[in-house]
Amino acid sequence: MLIEHAEAPPENDTVTRRHVDNLVEMESNFHATQTLSARPEQPLRLMHRVKANKGLKLDAAGNVHAPSMKQAFKFLTVHRKTFFCHYLGFSFYAMTLFCMLSWTPAFYMRKFGLAPSDTGYMLGIVVLLANTSGVFCGGWLIDWLAKKGYSDAPIRAGVIGAIGMAVPAIAFTKVSELWMSVALLAPAMFFASFPMPASTAAMQILPPNQMRAQISALFLLISNLIGLGLGTTLVALLTDRLFKNPAMVGSSISLLNAFAVALTLLLLIKGCRHFRESLKHEGLA
Template identity: 60%
Template sequence: MAIASRNTLSKPSYVYEWYVVLICMLAYVFSFVDRQVLALMIEPIKRDLQISDTQFSLLQGFAFSLFYAVMGMPIAYLADRFARPRIIAIGIALWSLATAACGASQNFLQMFVARMGVGVGEAALSPATYSMLSDLFPRERLGRAVGVYSLGSFIGGGMAFLIGGYVIGLLKQMATVTIPVIGTIRSWQVTFLIVGLPGILIALVFILTVRNPQRKGLTRDATGQQERVSMVRALRFIGSHRKTFSCHYLGFSFYAMTLYCLMSWTPAFYIRHFGFTPMQAGYTLGTILLVANTTGVFAGGWLSDTLLKRGRTDGPMLAGLIGAIGLLLPAVAFTQVENLNASLALLVVAMFFASFPLPTSTAAMQMLAPNQMRAQISAVFLLVSNLIGLGVGTTVVALITDKVLVSPKAVGVSMSIVNLVATLLAIFLLWLGRAHFRRSVSHEDQHKARAPEYDSSKHDTTSPTNIPTPQEIS
């Protein structure tokens, strides 16, 4: 019996659309496991590759984040021009193979190149996914769709810490493992193979079951012709709404600085201040990520949609502002209390609110950007956010600890200082950006209303039209 198509129903069911969200979320889970699993295996990797702390920090941060941020722009350009599922599938396969290559690395250079590959591959996922979801869901449902997709980051991050904690415990019993064909390798190398290779199956499922959705919200030039995809046009569009994007990009980037600070330095704080073992820190933070952060990211998307339904065109910006206000006190205080349970309780609240910017920042960008620019505008944001939040934020914590406070045990104070400044800046910029965002949305809505909708299904020759969707399967 054939599955009923959506246009035969009184109301859209969005069954296929939610399937796309879930398969993208699964890819996001694997991406964060592959990205974060390195963090808790610092000691065996340093020992076996004979590298320093500085070299390890380059593997964990620079090699991944720089190439993730920089390569996001050209890959986003391709996503705005060609079939997005193909680009995502290629990215999944690339980062999965690169993660497995980390397990085969025998020295610092090989590991550095492999981590570069992880960053380049993962740069294909989010911009293209954001663009697809904007075509699959109406504006008032987009926040929840992006929120569910964003759950993958914290599910993956939590699993990475749990896996890392398990491997650290496992290393006490076995130093090497013998695998047929491959031979004898170290236990931490097995971990990279285990988490990396299954991604190939995800890439295969993606390319076989997801098709490029019809592009909506395409803009036309003065002659009525569809405007071409162009990085220059995307940058000009950002410039035409520079006040809005300045507040958005910088506000959510400082918000992300607090999130990255929490995720990167919390294990070190509990190890140094409360005497946790690395395994205990991994299990504790992994559990918190799986509970508090996943709940928070869904709550942020729900709040954004609810505000939009109530007529607040600045709903995503307002939801981000509310989250930043809720984040301020617990993010600063959890390192300053001496009771472990009180500290963990404050950390849970901080992680909950720290997750709000993932769906809200994305929903705001996709609401405003024309279709031909959605992935590129998202890539610019990810570039700014990664460089400020991940690159600058985590390094500033280390500099304050090493150069100002001159004590590794003072990392909690450093975190509080950075979290206080970053969150206050996020609150101010998001508050300031709400009015600019409302004006920008009104301007773009009026512009779209003057031009008839462009039917990309008649012109997009790059779409994999020979691939059936679940609605078309008998």
């Protein structure tokens, strides 16, 4: 891009020249080159060259290729085993998180007689500390595994998180003391947040650059339908239809979490192998 001014700033206009110099030294995705003539009557030219985007597939004319949804589904079909394990594995992982976020307040109010305000304050602190740190630690674990040479680092981090979540997510509704329940809920929430960075990282590594948004959108659709839709609804159905007692909501939470964790581990453990094979197929290993 070429920017021309009719006249260059006068020699004694130090403020204008300093402003021009600052523009030239921009540290974004541009390189700026300034050519300033010794004769003030000649124009000042600023040339900005945009850095080439890396990892973009180009067509024969050199333009960025925008794949259709049909091509995205074709890519998913080629790696169907990988994405089947990824989509469903992390969706059942999310089911545990949404189940606890949605029904833990009702559990504490029904079993321990807490007021809604007390439950809100207590769970707010747990979510603020445990879930937030879980997201950061999940991302750190992915980086650490990648540095150790694990090409399946995002999926492997999900497996580790699911293992850490299994016992506390099932047991926090089975203890008789409130403090013990909260002490178990905190690590359950911590490890339940691991799929946020893990699932996202996996989708940014394998698909081509231009397909990542489409593939991510499909994952979010499936994850919300299974995790948020079923994760909240099934607890109510189990409580009303199976146990037929509102006070048994804790048992419904534990039963659903046990089911979801088992499926998560089964799918993600298998997904590690399929993810490595897909990376080799795409020449990314």
